[in-house]
Amino acid sequence: MSAVEQPHVLVVEDEPAQREVLAYNLEAEGFAVSRAGNGEEALLQIRENPPDIIVLDWMLPNVSGIEVCRQIKTRAETRDLPVIMLSARSEEVDRVRGLETGADDYVVKPYSVAELMARIRAQLRRTRPAAIGGQLTFEDIVLDGETHRVTRDGKPLKLGPTEFRLLSTFMEKPGRVWNREQLLDRVWGRDIYVDTRTVDVHIGRLRKALRQHGGADPLRTVRGAGYALG
Amino acid sequence: MSAVEQPHVLVVEDEPAQREVLAYNLEAEGFAVSRAGNGEEALLQIRENPPDIIVLDWMLPNVSGIEVCRQIKTRAETRDLPVIMLSARSEEVDRVRGLETGADDYVVKPYSVAELMARIRAQLRRTRPAAIGGQLTFEDIVLDGETHRVTRDGKPLKLGPTEFRLLSTFMEKPGRVWNREQLLDRVWGRDIYVDTRTVDVHIGRLRKALRQHGGADPLRTVRGAGYALG
DNA sequence: CAGCAATATAACAGTTTCATGACATGTCGG
DNA sequence: CCGACATGTCATGAAACTGTTATATTGCTG
Structure with missing residues (x-):
C-alpha cells in the first residue's frame, strides 16, 4: 500500500x-x-x-x-x-x-x-x-479503480463486473493463491450461496478477457488450492 | 474431501x-x-x-x-x-x-x-x-505458503498437492524424523485410510521433484523409523 | 557373503480436479 | 416488451493426481 x-x-x-x-x-x-x-x-x-x-x-x-x-x-x-x-x-x-x-x-x-x-x-x-493509489499494475496490465477500466499493453480490455472484481482482488496481491472460498467471500460477498465451481467459470471468463488481444495467460491454477495472478 | x-x-x-x-x-x-x-x-x-x-x-x-x-x-x-x-x-x-x-x-x-x-x-x-502463508527455507530450498511456490536454487519446482504438504511438514522442523503414521496424520489427515507404504511412494515423488533441476537429495531415510529433511 | 527385511521405483488404473461450451434465467436500459 | 449483457449451473472431456501392486534395490545381521 x-x-x-x-x-x-x-x-x-x-x-x-x-x-x-x-x-x-x-x-x-x-x-x-x-x-x-x-x-x-x-x-x-x-x-x-x-x-x-x-x-x-x-x-x-x-x-x-x-x-x-x-x-x-x-x-x-x-x-x-x-x-x-x-x-x-x-x-x-x-x-x-x-x-x-x-x-x-x-x-x-x-x-x-x-x-x-x-x-x-x-x-x-x-x-x-x-x-490512495488509484491504479494497480501487474506486468502489462493496468487496472484503474476509479474509472473501472482495465488495459493490457495499452489496449483497453472489456470485462464484466464480476471479472473486474476478481481481477482487482488478484492484483492487490500478485502471486498470492486464493482458494475458492476466499474468492467467493471477497468477490461475491459473504453470506451468498453460490457453488464454488462457479469460481472456475469466472476464472475462465477472466482468462478469456485477458487474452482478447493476444498475450499469455497471467493466471495460475494451483491444483487443490485455488488461483493466483503470476 | x-x-x-x-x-x-x-x-x-x-x-x-x-x-x-x-x-x-x-x-x-x-x-x-x-x-x-x-x-x-x-x-x-x-x-x-x-x-x-x-x-x-x-x-x-x-x-x-x-x-x-x-x-x-x-x-x-x-x-x-x-x-x-x-x-x-x-x-x-x-x-x-x-x-x-x-x-x-x-x-x-x-x-x-x-x-x-x-x-x-x-x-x-x-x-x-x-x-498462514509464511516462507520456509532450508538450504537452497524455499517454500512460500502464500504463493504456493517452491524454488530450489532460485529455480521453480513443480510438485503436486501432496508433495507440497509433505515438504512443508518437513520444512517446519528440519532434521526431525517423522514416522509414517505421523506423516499420514499430518499430510493426509486423520480418518483417512491409506496404506502406510503409500508414504514411501510420495517420498519418492517428492525426491524426484526436488532433484528435477539436479542437486542432491535432501531427504534422509531413517531405516526402521521414517524420514527427515537434512 | 547369504539371507532377510525394509525401502525404492516403475507402471497402471481409478479418481479427482479443472477447463470449456452450452443454456436458462435474470437484469437493465431503451 | 425487447434485446444485449451478465450470471450461475450443468455436462463433458482432458489432464493431473493418487493409491496400490509388483518388482528391483538397498542395507543390515550374522
Whole structure:
C-alpha cells in the first residue's frame, strides 16, 4: 500500500462480530481503524478524533445511523467527511435514498469486502487523493479503480463486473493463491450461496478477457488450492 | 474431501454466545474451527482431531482451563500444540499462573478480536509458518505458503498437492524424523485410510521433484523409523 | 557373503480436479 | 416488451493426481 499516511476510518456498527470483521479487513488493507458501537460514541469520536471517512451501519440502537449521518452533514465542520452507509436489505436502500440523509455512498449487505474497499477508496480519492493509489499494475496490465477500466499493453480490455472484481482482488496481491472460498467471500460477498465451481467459470471468463488481444495467460491454477495472478 | 488447507483452531469456551462470536470471527478469517463447551470435550477433540492451535477459556465447568492446559502440556504428543488462554481477570498473579501451566500466550477479556487474531497468527507463525502463508527455507530450498511456490536454487519446482504438504511438514522442523503414521496424520489427515507404504511412494515423488533441476537429495531415510529433511 | 527385511521405483488404473461450451434465467436500459 | 449483457449451473472431456501392486534395490545381521 502506497499510503503516505494511513487513512483513518471510523467503523460504526453495533454488532461486535461484524464490526470486528470489517475492522480487521480494513486494517489488513492498511487503514487505521477506530470503532464505535453506537451513535453517541460515533459522534463523540468524530469530535475528538475526526477520521477521514466513516462507515456507518444504518441500524443502530438509540441514535440511528440516519440520524448520525444527518448530524454529520448538518455541521459545517464535518460536512465534508465522507459517509458510507451500510444497509441490511436492498428495499431499505430506497428508503434511505428517499430520506436524503446526505450519505456519500451506500453499500447493501451482504456486501463483498472488495466492493466496500473500492467504495471507500473512491470516497477517499475525492477527499484525500494522495492517500490512495488509484491504479494497480501487474506486468502489462493496468487496472484503474476509479474509472473501472482495465488495459493490457495499452489496449483497453472489456470485462464484466464480476471479472473486474476478481481481477482487482488478484492484483492487490500478485502471486498470492486464493482458494475458492476466499474468492467467493471477497468477490461475491459473504453470506451468498453460490457453488464454488462457479469460481472456475469466472476464472475462465477472466482468462478469456485477458487474452482478447493476444498475450499469455497471467493466471495460475494451483491444483487443490485455488488461483493466483503470476 | 476435507481440505487441510486452512489452519485449524479449537475454541474451548463454555458460554455459547461468546464461543459463537469467536468462532464466527475465526471462520471469517479463513480458519477451520472446532468448538468445545467444556474441558472433557476439548481433551477428547484434541485426541480425535488435533487442531493447529487452541483458544482456551480459563473458567470452565468441571475440568478447568488450567487443568486442560496442564494436561496438554504434559503429554509429549500435544506439547507443541500452542495454547492461548482467555481470562476475565487481569491480575498479574493470574497471568503468571497461566503461563506457568505452559500456555503460550494469554489474553485478558474483554479483548479485541483483532488482537486475539494477531496473537493466534503469531503463534502459528512460530509453529506452522506455511499454514498462514509464511516462507520456509532450508538450504537452497524455499517454500512460500502464500504463493504456493517452491524454488530450489532460485529455480521453480513443480510438485503436486501432496508433495507440497509433505515438504512443508518437513520444512517446519528440519532434521526431525517423522514416522509414517505421523506423516499420514499430518499430510493426509486423520480418518483417512491409506496404506502406510503409500508414504514411501510420495517420498519418492517428492525426491524426484526436488532433484528435477539436479542437486542432491535432501531427504534422509531413517531405516526402521521414517524420514527427515537434512 | 547369504539371507532377510525394509525401502525404492516403475507402471497402471481409478479418481479427482479443472477447463470449456452450452443454456436458462435474470437484469437493465431503451 | 425487447434485446444485449451478465450470471450461475450443468455436462463433458482432458489432464493431473493418487493409491496400490509388483518388482528391483538397498542395507543390515550374522
